[in-house]
Amino acid sequence: MKKLFAACIMLVVFSGCGKDPAVPADYLGGGVLKDSSIYFPQNYVLSVSKPNPTAAEALKPVIITCHGYSASTYEWSEFRAWSAGQTDYLISNVLLAGHGTTYDEFKNSTWHHWQASIKAEYNKLKAAGYKNINFAASSTSCPLLLDMVHEGFFNTASSKVRIFLIDPVIIPSNKSLSLVGIVGPVLGYVESKDEAGEQKFYYHYRPQETLQQLQSLLNVVRTELQSGFSLPQNVYMKVYKSKKDPTADPVSAVLIYNGLKTAAGTPIDLEMINSSLHVFTRLNLVPNVTAADRANQLYTFNDIVMRIF
Amino acid sequence: MKKLHLICLCVCCAYVTPAQQPILDVGLRLQQTINLYNENGFSIAWSPAKKRHDKLYLGFSYATSRLGSAFHSNAIKQDNLLVSGAWFLRRNHIIRPFGRINTGLFNASYGNKLFDDLPSKSLLLSPDVGISFETNHPLKIATSFGYNLITGDGLSGPGTLFPAYYQLTLSWNIYQPRGNNKEAAAIKKKW
Numbered sequence: 001m002k003k004l005f006a007a008c009i010m011l012v013v014f015s016g017c018g019k020d021p022a023v024p025a026d027y028l029g030g031g032v033l034k035d036s037s038i039y040f041p042q043n044y045v046l047s048v049s050k051p052n053p054t055a056a057e058a059l060k061p062v063i064i065t066c067h068g069y070s071a072s073t074y075e076w077s078e079f080r081a082w083s084a085g086q087t088d089y090l091i092s093n094v095l096l097a098g099h100g101t102t103y104d105e106f107k108n109s110t111w112h113h114w115q116a117s118i119k120a121e122y123n124k125l126k127a128a129g130y131k132n133i134n135f136a137a138s139s140t141s142c143p144l145l146l147d148m149v150h151e152g153f154f155n156t157a158s159s160k161v162r163i164f165l166i167d168p169v170i171i172p173s174n175k176s177l178s179l180v181g182i183v184g185p186v187l188g189y190v191e192s193k194d195e196a197g198e199q200k201f202y203y204h205y206r207p208q209e210t211l212q213q214l215q216s217l218l219n220v221v222r223t224e225l226q227s228g229f230s231l232p233q234n235v236y237m238k239v240y241k242s243k244k245d246p247t248a249d250p251v252s253a254v255l256i257y258n259g260l261k262t263a264a265g266t267p268i269d270l271e272m273i274n275s276s277l278h279v280f281t282r283l284n285l286v287p288n289v290t291a292a293d294r295a296n297q298l299y300t301f302n303d304i305v306m307r308i309f
Numbered sequence: 310m311k312k313l314h315l316i317c318l319c320v321c322c323a324y325v326t327p328a329q330q331p332i333l334d335v336g337l338r339l340q341q342t343i344n345l346y347n348e349n350g351f352s353i354a355w356s357p358a359k360k361r362h363d364k365l366y367l368g369f370s371y372a373t374s375r376l377g378s379a380f381h382s383n384a385i386k387q388d389n390l391l392v393s394g395a396w397f398l399r400r401n402h403i404i405r406p407f408g409r410i411n412t413g414l415f416n417a418s419y420g421n422k423l424f425d426d427l428p429s430k431s432l433l434l435s436p437d438v439g440i441s442f443e444t445n446h447p448l449k450i451a452t453s454f455g456y457n458l459i460t461g462d463g464l465s466g467p468g469t470l471f472p473a474y475y476q477l478t479l480s481w482n483i484y485q486p487r488g489n490n491k492e493a494a495a496i497k498k499k500w
Contacts, residue, residue: 173462175472178344219344226384243426244464250427251385251468254419259383272423 019188020207023103027199028072035072035100035201037093044073046092047124061089061132061308062125066118068139068169068279069214070192072100074201075138075282082301089308094121096141098210099203107207111217115144119153126157134162134308138279139248140214142168142239143221146256150224155232162236164304167279169248170222170255172214180215184208197285225259231268238269238307240280240300247278273300332356332363334449336480340372343473346384347377352478354395366395368409372476385469387417391433397441402499405441409453410434417467431466434458437476447482 023030037044046062065076073093083091097117098109118141125133137145142165148154154161176183190206198204231237237260241253250272257270273280273296281297283289338352354368370391378384395409413433419425439453454475461470 171463171468173464173468175460175462175470178471179473181344215344226378226382228383246462246464249461249463249468251417251419251424251463254385254421254424254427255383257423258385258420270423272426 020103020107021189021191021205023205024199027204028100028201029103029106029203029205031102033200034102035074035095037073037095038100044093044095045121046090046130047121047128050090051124051128053129057090058129059131061134062092062130063089063304063308064092064094064118064121064125064133064135066094066135066137066141066144067096067099068141069210070099070106070203070206071139072201074284075279076136078282078284078297079136079301082298083305089305092121092125094118096144103203103205103207106203107209109210109213111144111213114140114213115147118144119148131159132308133157133159134164136164136166136304137168138166138281139169140217142166143170143217146221146260147217147224149231149235149237149260150221150229152232154235157232157234160234160236162308163238164307165237165239165256166281166300167242167245167248168239168252168256170218170225170252171249172218173245173247173249177211177215177218180208180211184212195285195287201285222255225255228259228261230261230265231263233263235263236269236307237262238271238303240271240273240303242275242277242280243272244276245278245280246276330484331358332366332485333483334366334478334480335483336449336478338370338372338476338478340377340389340474340476342471343475345469345471346374346379346387348372348374348387348389349376350389352480354393354480363400364397366393366397366407366409368393368395370411370478385417385419387415387467387469389433390414403443404500405443406438407441407451407453408436408438409455410436411455415467415470417469427463428461428465428467431461431470432459433470435474439476447485449478449480449482451478451480452476 025032041048067075073095076093080091094117097113098106122133135145145163187208189208192204194202194204239256241250243250260268262268275296281300283293283297334354336352338350340348350372352370354366356363356366373388374384375386379386391411391413393409393411395407397405397407399405415431415433417429435455435457437453437455439451441449441451443449457472460472461467
């Protein structure tokens with residue numbers, strides 16, 4: 001009986017290990033669909049489209065947008081569309097490593113790879129001569145940027161850097177993530193409950209390896225915030241947090257507010273938004289969008305742009 | 310004078326017949342939530358003198374991040390008040406498995422009015438199973454793994470109420486005399 005029980009356990013464990021889903025071709029990750037910024041980087045990535053800015057262009061504010069876990073540049077497509085036609089500032093849409101491509105590439109990526117994509121674009125723009133580089137980050141990109149601040153990445157920046165965090169995650173709403181180290185290897189992957197059409201822009205199948213990476217990142221940044229750190233003199237930060245975020249627990253805002261201070265030792269700017277969406281600035285494909293949701297989005301886009309000049 | 314003799318007799322009887330005494334374990338509770346905070350506090354557990362002696366334990370414990378992760382840090386200050394009922398197996402053995410049901414209250418303090426809209430209180434309900442190490446001394450070491458059946462998602466419950474935790478309790482039976490207790494020693498030699 002004991003042997004049978006042990007065999008069953010081993011079967012469950014090993015049947016889960018290494019199990020990959022059959023990703024449909026019309027889903028992101030299936031090997032056919034990829035993020036548009038991979039095919040047309042010149043339309044998304046500023047270091048590709050304007051590697052040699054003129055003196056006037058170099059002085060224009062740049063906003064590097066960074067998306068969340070399992071997402072793609074689509075998450076900031078509405079901000080791009082909203083900004084279309086204006087000439088006062090420039091946008092660079094970063095695609096995090098492992099994202100927007102194939103399931104296997106995602107599975108093999110780590111949070112350090114995700115972060116490296118943000119650093120690489122910032123460094124390229126800085127080297128190209130851009131003087132006013134800022135960030136608009138959503139969800140998982142927020143802890144990636146917080147970790148960059150903590151490690152002193154911006155300490156030597158010669159100009160002001162403004163960082164806007166939309167619905168940052170430090171604590172996930174789904175507390176099962178805290179057990180991914182135990183149950184993840186058995187499960188192999190997790191399917192997300194996405195809305196119709198989102199499968200083309202968000203990974204529907206999430207490898208447990210990447211969920212472990214996410215948990216690892218959150219632990220690192222939570223511990224950094226727990227010890228406390230300050231923004232460098234030249235860095236400004238504002239957090240926008242949905243009060244009823246169903247994905248990134250709203251208590252994440254408490255941890256950031258308590259753990260991070262300005263260079264002067266004062267609290268950072270933080271605004272709790274009356275919304276029940278995660279990444280409330282992305283409304284495309286979200287069902288039942290209200291007028292209040294649109295107002296929140298517009299307010300935040302305007303607020304970000306107003307602060308970069 | 311007779312009364313005094315009677316009291317002395319009762320006390321002496323109580324000392325030489327340890328199995329007839331209730332047990333009152335008082336001690337420290339050290340708790341670690343998986344992928345979150347360390348929360349410490351105290352624990353009290355009582356077992357009746359006669360029926361279900363040393364098998365049924367009723368307890369009260371308090372664990373807080375104030376004495377753990379939030380001590381001199383920016384971690385959220387949160388408190389867990391628990392009452393529990395436990396059943397211990399293998400009486401008179403050194404290693405004793407046990408199961409326990411806990412219920413109580415959870416409260417988190419966010420420290421700023423900005424967060425007044427966020428849920429901060431919750432009921433607690435968790436089973437835990439573990440092993441207790443007991444010697445012939447009043448010292449008892451119990452470790453267990455627990456699972457909160459009620460967790461918080463930040464919408465209907467506090468976001469720092471996580472599911473899984475493990476804990477270590479170091480307790481002292483204040484009714485058991487220290488030093489030579491030959492009768493107790495004779496009973497509790499089995500592993």
